[in-house]
Amino acid sequence: MEFEVVIETQQYEVDMKSGLDTLTGVSDAARCITQTVLERKVPIRKTAQAPVRTMMKRTFQGSYGLKFSIDVFDEILKAKLRAIGQSVFAEILSYYLNDSIYIEVTKLSEKAQETIRSLGNISQELTDRLRITAVTNIHAITKNFGYDVRVQQRQRDGIKLLVEFNEESASTLDLERSSEEIEILAAITRFNTKTGNGRLQIKGANETVAFGFSTDYEIVSLVGKKKFSINLNDNNGLRPENHIHIRIKVSPVRLHSKKIIKYIVEGNVD
Helix, strand or coil: CEEEEEECCCCCCCCHHHHHHHHHHHHHHHHHHHHHHHHCCCCCCCCCCCCEEEEEEEEECCCEEEEEEEEECCHHHHHHHHHHCHHHHHHHHHHHHHHCCCCCCCCCCHHHHHHHHHCCCHHHHHHHHHHHCHHHHHCHHHHHHCCCEEEEEEECCEEEEEEEECHHHHHHHCCEECCCCEEEEEEEEEECCCCCCEEEEECCCCCCEEEEECCCHHHCCHHHHHHHHHHHHHHCCCCHHHCCCEEEEEEEEECCCCCEEEEEEEEEEC
16 A cells, blocks of 8 residues: 655755654554554554564655555455455544544545444554654654645545644644533534543534543443433434534643643533
8 A cells, every 4th residue: 555745845855853753653653553453452562573564665756755655464464454445444544643633534434434443442542552652753844844744645536635734733742631621512423432532513613523531431420421322323414403412511622722622521411
């Protein structure tokens, strides 16, 4: 599978240290996602002998770009990848890269959704792992020089953008969790019943926002869990203007721009 990473600079050159950090971050993220999906466990460490590796290919003219491939060297894992399919895997790669910077990918094929659902709580563990180091490294060129970074794939009908890292996504590396508790009226639009993470849409808002629980999800009451899963089911297939909303006590997590990118659920309000 071949992909491209593009650093949006006006010259065909970038600072070597920051550029290499960014390319390393993309490589680590791609390897980690691929290995997790195929082996169904998040790799603890990376080695040169790993069954999944990224290979640098060639640069191309324009903004500083590099073609790279994700190669699988284990026959069993190769078979699993073939069963998923390259186009579906590209969707999954895009999903986790965006999820790591709190962006929702809404257009996913049923096969991609099912693959992600099948990972259960490993899915959240993967996203958390990406945020620890890989996403920080990817933003090196953005934080130091202000350049945007795109990961994309050339397909038959043109170039498909998988994710864009920019100054706003870089600000997710340094979040502010508010100590205040507020009450919101929201509809649950996505919910992982194993981890308690998902996305909600505030009444009247156009975008969804990530949410999670302040305590270990295992100790959340069954009544509380059902309230979220039932609301998700009630809103399935409905247009936003017809959503059924529930009241929730939350603590907002904000960027320095004050934009809220996640809510920490503190309790339910009847």
